[in-house]
Amino acid sequence: MIDSIIPILVATLAAATPLIFAGLGELVAEKSGVINLGVEGMMLIGAVAGFAGALSWGTSVGLMFGAVAGALAALPFAFLTLSLGANQSASGLATTIFGIGLSAFIGQFFVSQGLPGMKPYAIPLLSSIPLLGPVFFTQTPVVYLAYLLYAMLAWMLAKTRWGLILRAVGESPEAAHAIGYPVLAIRYGAVCFGGAMAGLGGAYLSTIYTPLWVQNMVAGRGWISVALVVFAAWKPTRLMLGACLFGGMTILQLQAQGFGVAVPSQLLSAIPYVATILVLMVISRDRKKLQLNLPASLGKPFVPGE
C-alpha cells in the first residue's frame, strides 16, 4: 500500500512546485499592496525563456533565464501600475495576453525539441527518514529550492524589518510614505520578485516537469496561483499546503484516468479548476477573516502627493 502511495506523494510535490514558486512570488507582491493578474503570462514567458536557456546551456542556466525573463516581464506591469497608476487588474490581464503571445511566438522555434530534465537527488540522512524521507527528500534540487524559498520568506515576513516594511507598505502606503519609506521602489521590488518567481515556476515546468515546450503549457497554473494566495490568507505556510493540495489534485486526476475510473477524462481534467472555485467560495465567504489578513491597500493605485 505504502509503496504505491509514495510515488503519488512524490509526484504531488513535483506538481506543486511551480505553484509554490508562483504563489509565493505573488504573495510578496500582494503583501506590498499590488495584485498582479499577469502571473499566467509571466510563467509562460519564464517557461519559454527557460526552455531556450536550457537548450543551449543546460537546465540550471535555463532556470535562471526563466527567473530573469519573469522579472523582466513584470516590468511593463510595474511601470504602468506604479509609475503611472494604471488599473492593476487590466494591466495584469495585458501582461497575461502579452505573455501568451510572446511565448507562443518565441516557442515556435522549440516545438518538438526535447530536454534531458533534471535527475532527483536524494539528500543523505534526511532521505532515509521513513515515509517522509522518500517523499520530501528524494526530489529534484529545484524542489529543495522551493523549500528554501518558503523558509526564507516565512522568516523574513514574520521576523525581520524587511518583512515589517513590506507589510506596512501594503497596509497603508500613505502612512509609509509620510514616515519616509519609498513606497513605489518597494513595490517595484516586490512586483519584480513576483515576476521572477513566476518565471522560475514556468521554467521549472518547461525544463524539468514536462520537459517540453508546448504552446500555452502553463494551462491556468498562473491563475490558480493567484487564487492560492487568497486561499492562503497571505500566509506562506498555508500557501505551501494549498499548493500541495492542488498538486495532489492534479496527480490524482491523472492516476484516476490511468486506473480507468468510469468518469470521462475530460471531466476529470476539469477538477483542479472546479476545486479552485470551491476553495474561493469557502475562503471568501468569511469576510471578517478575509479583511483581517487582506493587505488593506491591495489593488488600489498609490499616487504619492509630493
Add this chain to the structure above:
Amino acid sequence: MSDPSSIGLAKTPVPPRLALWNITKRYPGVVANDKVSLSVAPGEIHAVLGENGAGKSTLMKIIYGATHADEGHLLWNGKEVHIANPAEARHLGIGMVFQHFQLFETLSVVENIALVLEGKFDLKALAIRVKEVSEKYGLPLDPYRMVHSLSVGERQRVEIVRCLLQNPQLLILDEPTSVLTPQAVRSLFGTLRQLASEGVSILYISHKLHEIQELCDRATVMRGGRVTGEANPKEETSASLARMMIGRELPVCVSPAFEGEAKPVLEVKGLSYANDDPFCSSLFDISLCLQSGEVLGIAGISGNGQAELLAALSGEQLSASECVLLEGQPVGHLDAGRRRDQGLAFVPEERLGRGAVPSMSLAENTVLTAHRQAGLSRYGLLNYGAAREFAKRCIERFDVRCPGVGAAARSLSGGNLQKFIVGREIMQAPRVMIVAQPTWGVDVGASAALRQTLIDISRSGVGVLVISEELEELFEICDRIAVLAGGRLSEAQPKAQTDAEQIGLLMAGSQQQAA
C-alpha cells in the same frame, strides 16, 4: 532680513533651534507658501496659527522633509540644512505628530514604532523602552496591542511616543487636539510643557485661538500662504488674533427661535448593532428623538460608533423596521434610496467618493440623489438637461464657486463641494437632514455660511441632526447636544444646560469603558 544667518541671532545668544527664511512653495495653480519666515528657540512652544488652506501643513511638510521648498533657506541650530526626506529630518532630531495619524492598523504598537527607528531590529527590547517612555510622560500604552483596537486618543499617544523615542529636539504637532476631549487636551498640554522644560522646541499648529493663548509662548499667524503677523498670544485678544488669521472678525451665526409646531420627525428606539468588521465599532441600545425645527448635535470622537450610527440612520445599514421611525413611519428595514424617498437627506463626512463621485461633473453628481426629482428620470432614462438645470440652480442658490455645471466634483475646493452637496440635499425638500462633520476642512467663510444654512433650514421646519467632532461648532449651531461614546448615546441636553466641560466628561467617561 537680508542675510539668512542673521535671523533670530539678534534676539537670543544661542542660535534658534529652527529658523526658516523666505520659504516659498508652489503647487499647480496655487502658491502654498509665499516667503514664509519664522524661528523657534530651544524649549519654546511656538504656535503656527491659520485657518484651513493657510499653508500651515505645507510648511510643516517642508520642515519634515516630506516635500521640498522651491525657494528659501532652512537653518537647524544655526546651520543651513537641506532635508531630503523624513528619515533625514528624524536624524536631525525633528519629530512629527500628524493630524491624520500615520499608523498601520494591522500592526502592533511596537511594530508601528519600530518602523521609524533605526538600529538593531529587536521588538522585545523596544517594547520595554516604549513602556518606559510612555509612563515617564504620562502617556500609558500597551506595546503589543494592535493599533486598530486603540481609541483615537491612544493612537495619538502612539504617534507622540514614536517621536519621543527618537529624542527629538523639535516636535511638530499638526492640529493635535481636533480629536481630543477638553480633559485630554489639558493632559496633552501637561506633556508638552514637560517636554519644553527639558529643552525640546515645539511647533504647535492649530486654528483654535484659545488653545494657543493657553499653551504657546509665541505665535506666527498665516493667511493665504503668507505670514500676516507674529505675536505673543497671551497678550492678544481672540479678536485681534482672528483679525490676523482671517482678516476680519470671526463670523457669528444667528439662531432665531422656531415658530412652528415642534413634532418628532426622526426617532431611534433601542438600536443596537454588533459589528463584525474587526476595524469598526458596535452600537448599544441607541435612542434619540429629533424634533422639527431644531438642530440636534451629536458630539463625540470618530470611531466611537459615529460611522455605524450614520449608516444605520441613512439606510446604508439596515436594522429592524421599528428601530428607526421617520415621521412616525418605521423605516429601519428600508435602504438608503427608499428612505430618501420618504424625506430623509444625508450629507456624509467623505465628500469625495461618497457624497459625490470625484470624476463626474456636478450635473452628473446631481443625479446621484436627486434622480427622484420630477423630470430627471423617466422610463428608466435620464434627462441630463434637467440635471444640468438642477445643478445650475443649486450653484446659484448656495453660492458654489466653480467654473460651471460641467466641472468635475474633484476640482472643487472642500468648502464649495460641501455647499454643493448640502444644497443638492436641501433642494430635495427633506423633512429630516442628517449632516456629518459639516465643516471639516472647510475655510472659515464657507463654514459660517454652511452653519447658517443648517440653522435656517431647521427653522423652516426641518429636523437637522449634526454629528461633529468640533465642540465649538456644536455649541454654535445646536439647540440640544448628546454625546456618542463607546457606541452608547447619552441623553440630549438643551445647550443652555450644559457646557464643554460636561460634554467632554461624557466623551471621555464612556471612552474609557470602550477602550
Add this chain to the structure above:
Amino acid sequence: MHLLEPRANSSQLMRWAGPPIAILLTLLAASALFAILDKPPLQAFYVFFIEPLETANGWSELALKASPLILIAQGLALGFRARVYNIGAEGQLLMGAVFASGVAIYTDGLNAWWILPMMILAGALGGALWGSLSAWLKTHFNADETLTTLMLTYVATYVLSYLVSGPWRDPGGTNFPQSIMFGESAMFEPLFDGLRLNSSIFITIVAVPLFWLFVSRSFRAYQLAVGGLAPAAARYAGFSARSGVWISLVISGLTAGLAGAMEAAGPVGQLTLSLSPGYGYAAIIVAWVGRLHPIGIVLSGLLLALIYLGGEAAQVSMQLPSAISWLFQGMLLFFLLGVDVFVDYRFRRRRDKRLMSSEEGANA
C-alpha cells in the same frame, strides 16, 4: 518615481486621442519587431493591414470576425464600467455555442423555421447562465469574479471537449472530436454568394444602438458607472451593488453566448474544439481600446478583426506564427492603459506658472 500629477478636469482631448496614440505606438513596436525578424516592416504592414482588405472576401471576413468581437465587448464594457471584471467571456461563448449546438443536434433532420431562433435563444441562455454562476459566487460567497470567470472558462473548455468526443461526436465522421455538420435550418444564411458573411451580423447591428442608448441615457447604466467609480457613493445613493454584479455578468455572459451561437451556426457550422479563435479574450481588449464606449467599441472591434486577418495572412505569406496577433493585442492593451492614464493625469511639471495657469484656463 511617480511621474504624474492629477489634472483638475479630465482631458477630453486625451480621451479621444488615446486609442489612436496607442495604435500608433503598437505599430512602432511592431515595426521594431519586424526589423528584428528581418522582415521589411513596410511589406509586413502591407500584408497585415492592406492585403486583407483588397478583396470582397477580405471585407466579408473582416465583418464576420468583427461582429462577435463587437457584440461581446459591448456586454463586457458594461461590466468593466461597474468594475466587475468578467474575463471569462471565452467560456461563456463556448457554453453559448454548446447550448445552441444542442438544439441543432437534437433537431437534426427537422426542417423548421424555429430551429435557428431557438438556437439563438439557447446560446444567449447558455452564456448568461455561465456568467450568472460567477455572479452567484460573487454575491453569495464574495468570490472574486476575475478568478471564477476564468476558472469557469477552463471548465467550459473541458465540457465542450467531453461533449464532442463523447455523446455528441459525429457518429458518421472520422474519429475527430467534432459534432455533425448542422442542417440548413440550423444555420445563418450567407448574405452574398461565395462569401462567408451571414445574417448573424444583424444581431450585432441591432445590439450596438441598443447598448448606446442604454449606456448614454439609462439610469441603470448610470448606477453601474457610479458603482465602478465610487462604490461608497453608490451605497450612499442606495444603488444595489448586488444587482450591479448580476446585471454585469448576466448581460456580458448573454452577449458572449450569442456570439457563440453565431459562430456555431455561422462560419463553423458544427461544434468543434477550435470553435473560437479566442474571441472572448480579444473582446476584453476591444472593450478597453473602444474606451468602453458603444461606438468606440465598433471601431476597435474592426481593428482587432483586422489584426486577426493580418495574423492569418502573415502566417501564409511571411511564415510568421499566428500567435503574433496575440502579441499585438497584448501590446495594444499595454499602450492603451499607459496612454489612458493621461486622461486624468499629466506629467509632473516643474514650476512653470504661466503654463499652468493657461492650461487651467483651457481645461475650465
